[in-house]
Amino acid sequence: MIQLEQPRKFKALINQAQQVANEVFRPISRKYDKAEHAYPKELDMLAALLDGLNASGRGAGAAGLAQSSGDADAEIRNGANMNTVLGLIELCWGDVGLALSLPRQGLGNAAIAAVASAEQKKRFAGCWAGMAITEPGCGSDSAAIRTTAIRDGDDYIINGEKIFITAGDRCDHVVVWASLDPSAGRAAIKSFVVPKGSEGMELVRLEHKLGIRASDTATIRFSNCRVPAENLLGSPEVDTRKGFGGVMQTFDNTRPVVAGMAIGLGRAALERTRELLNRAGMSTDYGTNRWTQPAALAELTRLEAEWEAARLLTLRAAWMADNGKPNSLEASMAKAKAGRMVTEVTLTCAEMCGALGYAEDELLEKWARDAKILDIFEGTQQIQLLIVARRVLGLNSSQLK
Amino acid sequence: MNKPKRDIQGFGLSLLNRFAGSETVDKLGLRKPAEKALYTASKASFGAANLANQQFRAVRNLLTPERLQNAPSGGLFDLTPTDEQAMMQEATRRFADELLRPSAADAESHREPSEEIWEQANALGLAQLAVPEKLGGAASERSVITSGLVAESLGWGDMGQACALLAPVGVANALANWGSAEQQMKYLTAFTGESPPDAAFAVVDTEVTPDPMRPRCLARQDGDQWVINGEKRLVPLGRFAELFIVSVDTDKLGPRLMLVEKGAEGLTRHADDSMGLRGGGLGRVRFDKVRVDNSALLGDDKTFADAIHLARLMWCSLAVGCSQAVLDTVTTYVNDRKAFGEPLSHRQAVAFMVSNIAIEVDAMRLMTWRALSRCDQGLDFHREAVLAHRFCAEHAMDIGSNGVQLLGGHGFVTEFPVERWYRDLRAVGVQEGGLIA
Secondary structure (H helix, E strand, O other): OOEOOOOHHHHHHHHHHHHHHHHHHHHHHHHHHHOOOOOOOHHHHHHHHHHHHHHOOOOOOHHHOOOOOOOOOOOOOOOHHHHHHHHHHHHHHHOHHHHHOOOOOOHHHHHHHHHOOHHHHHHOOOOOEEEEOOEOOEOOOHHHOOOEEEEEOOEEEEEEEEEEEEOOOOOOEEEEEEEOOHHHHHHHEEEEEEEOOOOOEEEEEEOOOOOOOOOOEEEEEEEEEEEEHHHEEOOOOOOOOOOOHHHHHHHHHHHHHHHHHHHHHHHHHHHHHHHHHHHOOOOOOOOOOOOOOOHHHHHHHHHHHHHHHHHHHHHHHHHHHHOOOOOHHHHHHHHHHHHHHHHHHHHHHHHHOHHHHHOOOOOHHHHHHHHHHHOOOOOOHHHHHHHHHHHHHOOOOOOOO | OOOOOOOHHHHHHHHHHHHHOOHHHHHOOOHHHHHHHHHHHHOOOOOOHHHOOOOOOOOOOOOOOOOOEEOOOOOOOEOOOOHHHHHHHHHHHHHHHHHHOOOHHHHHHHOOOOHHHHHHHHHHOOHHHHOEHHHOOOEOEEOHHHHHHHHHHHHHHOHHHHHHHHHHHHHHHHHHHHOOHHHHHHHHHHHHOOOOOOEEEEOOOOOOOOOOOOOOOEEEEEOOEEEEEEEEEEEOOOOOOOEEEEEEEEOOOEEEEEEEEOOOOOEEEEEOOOOOOHHHOOEEEEEEEEEEEHHHEEOOHHHHHHHHHHHHHHHHHHHHHHHHHHHHHHHHHHHHOEEOOEEHHHOHHHHHHHHHHHHHHHHHHHHHHHHHHHHHOOOOOHHHHHHHHHHHHHHHHHHHHHHHHHHOHHHHOOOOOHHHHHHHHHHHHOOOOEOOO
């Protein structure tokens, strides 16, 4: 039955996330934007709370993200994917950088959830895993990865440099993408769970960034770093027919989550701008004439419609993952729409509110800086459009480059 | 024996019964899906025999109006249509594909759908969906989202003819939801016959920066009558309608809906030729001191706003269907058409335009569904309707424009339907009446 409201059964979880966002994140939002690289110690207590929730089976997080098995006759489910998206929407209404710094909620955790074996899931339970994909010479083009993993007895030896690792300093494990054979292309790219402190693994530097400054972004160098073979996620075989599937599968689950982050941030900016307009005597009413109302209100309504569009595309992608429906196309649609929406919404709100929007009186200028990363990481706008185009047009990567 | 209260499966069955007797079913190749659905429904605990003799039952004494109840919500986020909705989608999609699309150009030149189209549409029994069972119709629950899904299918075929075909359905919906017992007996029962009356919902006034919430058409109270003056524009099927619901501003009650029959003195109908929707029988309806009784008032002030929003959502649904048609057409074209030695689709500048069409069509659909579904659940849906309408008006037009752009010169000539869709899709931002979900 067609019904697009937030499922009632997640009300308690959403409420909890709202409390965290409002009571924990917002009060320290500006502090850690200014104190880049300082560890937000307030999050430790929060992490304990979240762990408790997860243990009770009521929580959601990166570790719960996985595609349900397809079963056409199964009852419709609203499960871990929907749950996580809804929770993160609320947390990112509070602060995106802090949400990214939540212990044990890393992108690497999502990768482990998506492709690890049952034994590995057990072994890595409770870890905080960052994700190391990007290299100085390769961004969106993951197939051009130069980091190598060469088999040596019971180990793999990893060599290479990884940049832009979210939570790379604070996490305790890193999921590293490396090639078993750089001449074999994407099929040889595998992911490895590497514990922090492994010999030959060195934190080189932390980035200074446009936004999400509360979140650490690290560069890590691997020099003859040994990893046990059982830390390889998925199959060790280089199967050129199956190619990239295993590692890319993670993204079908994480793109809706990142889109959800944009929904939360976008809502923060829209709500605050509406409050400021109301304070200035502009009452916002959806029933007023769209042509003769103040331009600011008309624009705000237009932005809110864009926001709602992105939100529904995001919930659809999560709903599909929960119900075993392949959602690569829909996940990319959600990510593309949410990424450009949040950039437009936050930048327009910053402009519309003048000095209040641009100066540090308000968080609007910070939100406009934070927003940009959401149209870049987990696949840029352009990569999402490429994925959507290939699927819709039925083209492969050599036809549509 | 008390007959069982018809549930959703019963509703599907009664609909199927109508299908089963129709030649259209075979013509459209619907026999198989219909039989499959019948099989599914018959697995339920009750037999179909009980239902056979309750169709078309005339109601003689209706003391209180029949109201359709909202379907209970499952509480979960879900995008799966019910079996009955899926069946309606299937039936109306085929109708759109095999009949509406091929006759679109013809309907444009005649400014209305052909007799054959009307016959086949009536055989589908669209108006039946609005009329409660007790009044001889097929509806056991109120479902505006079903109306939206039907409009989406028909809009994929041809928006012009679709708006004409759906105009009487909208009036029936309004009577079912808001009509008094007297109004229902007088008018609504007429919609259960083989050919429902031509009826239309007249909203758009002649003014710049229009606001449908403040009609320019005025009704002045005079004793127990109202005197209506003004002019309504771009009314789907308005050229031919025998029964109108008109949005007026009253001097006593604020904006209201009124029922006016075509024979009322001072009412004149003309063609209202426009940029698009030319197959829709668009009418310009003048009211020159038209007198109606107090009993012509339909619903209250909340009804008025609901009607406008439900009209907007029907245009959104039509726009979703038509935009999907643009997407389907450009997808084929850019893959087939070669330039510089390879298909156009191999260029990102072209392919990304297609991506964006696909993304925005899906977003339009989800926003429209959400607003309609909120209405079905009895939740306030005005905000969602406004957002959906704004979004669809903007993005459907972008899609219409890019549809022509992607076909280049071929898009500009009438050999392909994209130039018609460009003209039709501009109507989404202009039409705020005409249809009611």
